[in-house]
Amino acid sequence: MFLKLDADGALYDQVYRALRGQILGGRLAAAARVPATRDLARELGVSRNVAIMAYRQLLDEGYLTARKGSGTFVARELPRHLTTVAARRRPVAARTAAPVHLSAYARRVLEASHGVQFTWAPRRDVLPYDFRYGPPSFTDFPHETWCRIVARRARRVTIRDLDYGTPEGLPALREAIAEYAGRARAIACTPDQILVVNGSQQALDLAARVLVDPGDVVLMEEPHYRGARTVMKAAGAKIETMAVDDHGLRTAELAQRRTLSRLAIVTPSHQFPTGAVMPLARRLELLAWARRAGACIFEDDYDSEYRYSGRPIEALAALDDSGCVLYAATFSKVMFPSLRLGYMILPERLVEPIRSVKALMDTGGPSLAQAALVNFIREGHFERHLHRTRTRNASRRAAMLEAIERHLGSRAQVSGINAGLHLMLWLRDLPASRSRELRMRAARAGVGVYSVEPFYLSPPKQIGLLLGYASMPEKQIAEGIRRFAAIVNSL
Incomplete structure (x- = not known):
């Protein structure tokens, strides 16, 4: 704690005034613990008796309270006359500071976000039927198993483990990811091509x-993922879009393009947000275009583990024979978001440039979480968890589809139902101009629904909603859709 003594009068009085100023100024909050007298004396370079005398006066005047065996604390409520004095002594507000010069990058971030603060945190007003897309069901996660693994790894931490880790991630985790990617996504890669990142947003x-x-x-x-668009606009990129249909990106239109593209960002295994799956022929067309144009492709494979019909689909990166695909995946959707771990599988020519940039950004991610994830994967917990959640999410998906059919019928059209953790719902006879009204009325009924408009540069003319179903039980999903449909049917 920083205390500035004013060199006026006895030492204990100087300490008393400094502490009182901290309390009245709000820098020491109500009920906050203050340092022990021995620690304060050592920090200020005074005798302990000086600190004791200052504390005694503060206790007598009601600024501090002492709890036997616990320590000394700022009073929870100051007497009225003290707060009145504090108000009178409050310093005059400083003059308005000169405007700060923001970098071009910062200005582009603010422009791209349109004044809305970017956050992935859940909404503050907790709704009982919240169809927020993205988060998995935390109750499905084997929490106790994970905690045991984390505790076991923590007990084995050595002195060497306290030092910085490598920016590309723990070697053992990169080996485990390489094995899994080959098994689940048909990507042939070495651990040296794996870069562990703090989620897919850092990969972008x-x-x-x-x-x-x-x-x-x-x-x-x-449409597309808004977080990707904002990252690229912040970098100064010019964004050009191509429409998607029921089979993903319309790759036939690539041949008609006249501008040179440096990078293409795609979600071929489960297009975000429509849910379309890109067939093999289009994937090959996209790769051929990248070779001709000398462009790279960023494959965002954000939730392909959840597929409910048809055979598993190999990743676009598995078909890449020219080293143009950067593959990114995250553990946020299959485990939990606060883990903040994802990974990139990079073409060999891009490994060192991207590794070097990451080293400057964060010097490497937390080692304990990575080490625990190694065990979680190698002991079989990860794929068992995937199997269980895939089954549970299929049941939730079925409950949502059944409720939409029952309560909305022909008024609704759905897409993206074969994979992922969300679906798109289009209300055929409601214009987009009524979207905000609908969402506000739904919120008042305890139902959270989310517009598709932020994912379009040219928003659609009818109401489209993105509805997540992974984080609610079936009965709650059914009731939420029933309540929402009652509002829709009243419009």
């Missing part, structure tokens, strides 16, 4: 920093 940022200069054209799907 790394790709932008390494591959995009201001003014470069980045090709994106329409």
Whole structure:
């Protein structure tokens, strides 16, 4: 605690005034613990008796309270006359500071976010039927198993483990990921091509920093993930979009493009947000275009583990024979978001540039979580968890589809139902101009629904909603849709 003594009068009085100023100024909050007298004396370079005398006066005047065996604390409530004095002594507000010069990057971030603070945290007003897309069901996660593994790894931490880790991630985790990617996504890669990142958002940022200069054209799907668009606009990219249909990006239109694109960002295994799956022929067309254009492709494989019909689909990166695909995946959707771990599988020519940039950004991620994840994967818990949650999410998906059919019928059209953790719902006869009204009325009924408009550069003319179903039980999903449908049917 920083205390400035004013050199006026006895030492204990100087300490008393300094502490009182901290309390009245709000820098020492109500009920906050204050240092022990021995510690305060050592910090200020005074005798302990000086500190004791200052504390005694503060206790007598009601600024501090003492709890036997616990320590000394700021009073929870100051007497009225003390707060009145504090109000009178409050310093005059400082003059308005000169405007801060923001970098071009910061100005682009603010412009791209349109004044809305970016956050992935849940909404503050907790709704009983919240169809927020993205988060998995935390009750499905084997929490106790994970905690045991984390505790076991923590007990084995050595002195060497307290030092910085490598920016590319723990070797053992990269080996485990390489094995899993080969088994689950048919990607043949070495651990040296794996880069452990703090989720797919950092992967996008790394790709932008390494591959995009201001003014470069980045090709994106329409609609698309807003977080990717904002990262690229912050890098100074010019965003150009191509429409998607029921089979993903319309790759036949690539041949008609006249502008040179540096990078294309795609979600071929489960297009975000429509849910379309890109067939093999289009994947090969996209790879051929990248070779001709000398462009790279960022494959965002954000939730392909959850597929409910048809055979598993190999990743676009598994078909890449020219080293143009940067593959990114995250553990946020299959485990839990606060783990903040994901990974990139990089073409060999991009490993060192992207690794070097990441080293400057964060010097490497937390080692304990990575070490625990190694055990979680190698002991079989990860794939058992995937199997269980895939089954549970299929049941939740079925409950949502049944409720939509029952309560909305022909008024609704759904897409993206074969995979993932969400679906898109289109209300055929309601214009987009009524979207905000609908969502506000739904919130008042305890139902959280989310517009598709932020994912379009040219928003659609009818109401489209993105509804997540992974974080609620079936009965809650059914009741939420029933309540929502009652509002829709009243419009």
